[in-house]
Amino acid sequence: MAIQVNSIRSQFPILHQEVNGNPLIYFDNAATTQKPKVVLDAIQQYYEVDNSNIHRGAHTLADRATQQFEETRESVRAFIGAKESAEIIFTRGTTESINLVAKTFGSAFIQKGDEIIISTLEHHSNIVPWQMLCEQNGAILRIIPITDTGELIWEEFEKLLSSKTKLVSVVHASNALGTINPVKRIIDAAHAVGAKVLLDGAQSTSHLDVDVQALDCDFLAFSAHKLYGPTGLGVLYGKRELLEAMPPFLGGGEMIREVTFEKTTYNTIPFKFEAGTPSIAEVIAFKSALDFITSTGKANIHRHENDLLKYVVDLLQDVKGIIPVGTAAEKVAVFSFNIQSMHPFDVGQLLDAKGIAVRTGHHCTQPLMRRLGIEGTVRASFAAYNTRNEVEVFAQAVTKIASLKNK
Amino acid sequence: MSTIADIQNEIVAEFEILGDDRESTIFYIMELGGNLEPYPEDLRKEEYIIQGCQSKVWLVAEEKEGKVHYRADSNTDITKGLISLLIRVLDRRSPKEILEANLDFIPRIGMGNILGSQRSNGLAAMMNQMKRYALAFQTKQNA
Structure with a gap:
């Protein structure tokens, strides 16, 4: 149509x-899309009618805000075809989502001598976090080369893959050139050597159908503001078993189950990774942006x-x-x-x-x-x-x- | 020789002819870059690049008979045009004149509005570097 x-x-x-x-x-x-009126209205509506801190509030406004906040999480789940909404973590953007994985998955599961593969097409936000990790723990960063037209050279990627590969972190669609990478093939090949795969979906989620279960990717990072939604909000999708195994990212409110001065036990996912008061208005309004996309098709x-x-x-x-x-x-x-x-x-x-x-x-x-x-x-x-x-x-x-x- | 103020008035008058037509103004600035003296290749070095400009700008200065002579280049045509304006105003003057110059032609021609903040900051960085050279030569003269 x-x-x-x-x-x-x-x-x-x-x-x-x-x-x-x-x-x-x-x-x-x-760089960023403009916002439809429904998104602007949702932000205004939130501050005019429902503004309240979410979760744990024993009053009606907190309840309403919490409910809407969690409705967006469910919308995001449906939008990317995740199995359950607990696998959807709200962050500040794609950059923070990737950094979260580098700091938590990276520090827990990538050791000295292990290899991380990225591509020549990557945005700095999918290069620098891995360089920082490699500097810290002695892992090695490998780069998939490209052709002059801006496409990954598959044979070179295959050569880089080995039992040392712990993570392949690649862009789904290049922000600079627009190239769509063959991510399904990449994911299957990486899984075959036991590596996990993170997709930088900053540019793909707004244009392509991205179904995390069909792709079987382990992580997907993207930003709301490139999807007709508000700035300052991103998403990290991760498979439950990985998110559960990963240590928390930031420490603070929301991410804890119980704090004593001797020991803190952490909350369950997704809250374990959402320390502090999140961008509530932005999250709530993001649902309207996703509705806009879905209804337009x-x-x-x-x-x-x-x-x-x-x-x-x-x-x-x-x-x-x-x-x-x-x-x-x-x-x-x-x-x-x-x-x-x-x-x-x-x-x-x-x-x-x-x-x-x-x-x-x-x-x-x-x-x-x-x-x-x-x-x-x-x-x-x-x-x-x-x-x-x-x-x-x-x-x-x-x-x-x-x-x-x-x- | 015209004063710095005279030349600034000339430039303002030239830009007034272009009026509000932003595209023509930018084309004009780009053409002005053609007036720059060719920049010597052996001076195209990292150490002569001005920090704080988005585009690359090389600037060198030498003193001859008490006057400062500037040479500059850039990898973008608009920036070259802007440098040529600064050089037209400040070149071959004494360090004292340069240091005392009140460079008001830039706001007077509404350059900030035409160029946006990034390029305006770059322009300010170029101006400062030109004055810094003048200060160095003045200090040497007084030594």
Whole structure:
């Protein structure tokens, strides 16, 4: 079913404004998506009517807030196909989710000489936590190389796998290039040598159907704000037996069962990993974001975004001076490119003058940029509310900029 | 020779012609970068890169007959244009003039609004580095 873009757009108040004298064209969705009115309303409703600290409150407001908070956990469970909602842990974002696994699973189950495999496509947040862990405990970080088109080299991955591999932590869809990795194959191959797999789902969960049971991944990390939800909220999915075996992350309220000055016993999952008062309003509003996605239909959104991606490639591929970066066969709706003899910053600034928001630079993937021999790219990334007309305006603006240095 | 204030007034007048058209203003700034004296390749070193700029900026200065001569380059065209404006205002002047200069043309042409905060911070870093060179030369002159 084709989605009704106009009716979707009408649900996003922020889109209806001018920037620098032009209608805003928001193509920075891989950084963060805009929020539909239902999400904004849910935040306001919470603070106006239900604001209260959750769990353990012996009053009606606390009860209401707790109930809504836990309803989101159930929505997230359904959204990613987890077996039970206790496997859903709320964090501050993908970065914190990955750090949580590195600090807890990593310190308990990865020892000196063990190996962790990541890929060249990773965001810094799926590199640095493992480097920190390796520095601490003497584990070894291995990197899957990529082709010039931005795809993992399978044979090289297979060569890296061994009985020493304890964890494979890979991005599902690359934020810089859009490449979709063959994660099911990766998970099966890793499990065959006894390794666990963490998927960085920051970019995939908003575009693809991610079913953790079908994939059989051990961990999945993603952020609410890239899924039309609030900022400052992330999710870590983990299989029950792993979460139970892992030591806690932060110490404090909520994560304890009983504290005496001699000894503390920890709460059950998921609360063991949710010390302190969480982002209650954000969690509650996130349910509305997931409802928005589900009611629009993920497959419909994905088809629409793919159509925009194909359209932009069609419009720009023969323009003199345009160098697409990342041309994998399977991609989410990310169009990364450079213009011959121009710096991405300058291109971004000129597009901004036309009211077009894109991201420029290394996209927190410096090792990937180094591998591709570039400093950065200009990245346009699409969401459900973007239109073919916006793509046309963007392509015209890019064509004009490219002509400056490419006569 | 025109004073620093005169040149700043000239620049402000030139930008006024462009009015509110942000795109034309940026194109104009990018063209200005073409006025920069070619930067010597042997001075394209890490130690001459200005810290605090998002894009790479190399800046060197030398003193000739009591005047400071600047040479600079960047890997982005907009930044090159901005440096060329700073050089146009401050180049081949005495350290005293440079240190006393009130560089108000940047806010007067509404550059912060055009460039956004990242580039404005970079511009401030460039200005400070140019003044730092002037201070070093002045200290040497007075020694």
